[in-house]
Ligand SMILES: Cc1cc2nc3c(=O)[nH]c(=O)nc-3n(C[C@H](O)[C@H](O)[C@H](O)COP(=O)(O)OP(=O)(O)OC[C@H]3O[C@@H](n4cnc5c(N)ncnc54)[C@H](O)[C@@H]3O)c2cc1C
């Protein structure tokens with residue numbers, strides 16, 4: 001029998017960006033909030049020895065321990081799904097702050113087009129533009145409605161940036177100025193301007209200068225230390241839930257964090273949740289935490305898995321396209337790039353910051369005409385200077401063997417003589433791309449793992465090839481002596497790292513027929529359950545997701561406060 | 572040519588950002604409670620400006636002993652990694668960098684036991700895009716593969732792998748890389764890729780793991796290792812030559 005604890009107002013499952021933001025906003029309003037986090041506590045002091053590429057980038061220090069839980073994967077329904085036994089394509093967050101601890105901090109807003117993708121595509125190109133099986137749909141909210149929440153997230157995190165000339169309208173400028181421009185960023189800026197494109201500094205959660213946010217949280221400026229992605233920040237300069245929203249939640253006295261608490265079920269009677277069941281992994285004890293409101297912020301995979309394992313919501317059926325939990329899984333087309341080798345120039349590639357770079361959106365969203373193209377949407381194109389570390393960075397001109405004398409000479413020679421311009425392509429949902437429970441493989445508790453059925457489509461291949469050509473043009477303008485353009489996307493392969501931009505599975509929308517949650521993140525089928533994260537995205541855009549995840553989290557916090565007063569479905 | 576140029580290091584030292592200098596300059600002591608952690612630690616203790624270990628003469632490296640390999644296996648790995656990353660006029664190769672010790676030490680711990688990988692059955696052969704699906708742990712794969720490398724060497728050249736000429740060793744490695752060796756228990760190319768990756772890791776990981784001896788891997792690549800800040804050089808056109816520092820630099824004696 002599980003031990004039953006006293007009831008609280010709100011229980012939050014997973015304390016990363018989404019969980020942390022919601023905890024802070026609700027606790028500020030006086031609600032009694034418990035945050036259950038399966039991993040351990042994290043703090044800035046942990047990163048005294050953080051400049052260790054092997055430990056953090058290759059032994060995955062900060063990520064979910066796959067021996068306890070992973071996902072299974074297959075390209076299509078004809079194949080048996082098998083577990084992702086080792087890390088590859090994406091890296092899962094774990095512990096207080098979640099993936100917000102080891103992200104880069106590239107903080108974009110999705111485009112107005114994204115939120116109304118279906119209607120705007122049909123409006124401009126007609127219904128036939130959308131190929132059979134592509135299940136894009138509007139988000140049930142517009143960019144203008146989202147704007148205040150983007151603004152709230154950016155001010156909390158102190159995002160450093162300058163206006164995107166092709167982005168949605170802003171109510172205010174970024175709270176801090178853009179990051180410094182390095183020589184390679186200037187080269188990209190000059191080249192894209194010459195090509196009549198519209199460069200802007202990549203919006204950054206690595207602070208360009210010391211900043212105090214509206215909650216009174218003060219942080220110092222980024223030091224361009226080059227150990228950002230996959231690492232924690234030893235300065236607290238990178239916006240991370242642990243140095244921003246969690247201290248604010250703690251200060252209210254209304255928020256209690258319980259780490260090492262692995263949530264396994266949402267408990268419910270009828271169509272209302274009564275709380276959650278979790279295991280204290282330090283003792284093995286099963287504990288019931290009753291609550292008036294349950295908030296799932298456990299990232300895409302576990303948001304879906306918890307709902308399915310708890311038999312809450314209508315599971316998606318890929319054959320008929322009906323049901324919603326697990327629907328519209330999408331990813332990122334992280335292909336289409338140009339690598340430039342320079343014989344007579346050297347760059348301080350080892351220096352950098354997670355979000356240091358320059359972006360153009362001329363080929364993103366519907367900012368360009370798709371009438372004669374065999375794909376919709378597009379992708380951001382960027383130069384990024386995140387800090388090239390020596391194990392990871394061994395680019396050599398084609399034809400160089402992958403080992404031996406020549407490999408050694410070229411990988412050393414070109415370490416500080418290569419630059420890369422790359423596309424980050426949007427990913428459209430298809431009826432046969434989805435998440436469900438694996439029939440065979442289990443986690444450490446014996447609960448089914450989530451199963452991922454996904455592959456790249458013709459849409460993705462066309463997009464990657466298009467972006468690659470554009471990257472090549474820019475690199476040429478940047479004067480590289482040798483340019484290698486990668487444009488073949490190939491099948492989706494879970495082995496090489498691509499990006500931790502998994503999306504969908506508990507998508508938002510205007511109607512319960514086609515979506516799992518409304519635009520407050522409220523589950524249509526259980527009004528006191530809110531689900532937040534990139535799981536809410538009906539498709540993924542040509543940007544990193546967290547700016548939009550953060551905005552949706554503020555939106556949900558507002559919804560929960562309303563709900564706690566009046567109850568009922570909010571829209 | 573030695574890649575470690577003492578003169579150059581001395582010249583560069585004054586401009587390198589020491590932690591003390593950085594802490595003084597950046598005035599973030601006033602930054603609020605969250606910054607207390609590491610910074611507080613640093614300020615509370617005397618900061619060591621010069622690393623005596625870099626200046627000291629040759630001392631016994633007690634780390635260079637074996638945790639996992641037999642001597643035979645060690646010799647094989649040392650020879651193989653040296654072919655993957657050979658000594659040349661640029662600087663030392665895998666052998667002098669201690670890469671075989673690095674791999675030995677790694678196999679004796681979490682990585683060798685696949686401790687943080689999903690190792691539950693059932694095991695099925697999968698598609699290439701589904702990644703590794705074997706039941707063997709890395710240390711078991713090394714045991715088998717090193718034995719097979721020597722078997723293959725013996726059958727082709729009547730010698731053990733580490734007794735072959737460099738060219739012959741390359742042929743054996745290439746046969747593994749291209750799956751031209753018939754082995755039923757493991758994937759020859761899978762092993763080769765693991766060995767290649769581990770070699771590069773041993774060349775460039777912090778010296779604390781037993782490879783990258785004397786930070787020579789970093790020096791060849793002009794990688795400054797563990798530096799606190801690059802704010803001063805991020806906008807510079809010129810390549811900064813900063814003498815590397817390792818994590819050892821953060822630990823007081
Ligand atoms: C290396 C890397 C770089 C990235 N860079 C960028 C970037 O530059 N820009 C960008 O926009 N995005 C980036 N991302 C993605 C970004 O980190 C995520 O979008 C974001 O952190 C997601 O926040 P979240 O709160 O939804 O989920 P998470 O941060 O994953 O938090 C979920 C939390 O829930 C916990 N949890 C899960 N299951 C359970 C359970 N059953 N019980 C209890 N707790 C549970 C987890 O331990 C975790 O702490 C990056 C990701 C990675 C890995």
Ligand code: SF4
Pocket residue numbers: 205206207221222223224225226227228229231232233234235236237238352353354
């Ligand atoms: S690059 Fe900047 S934000 Fe990132 S870890 Fe280093 S100091 Fe922190």
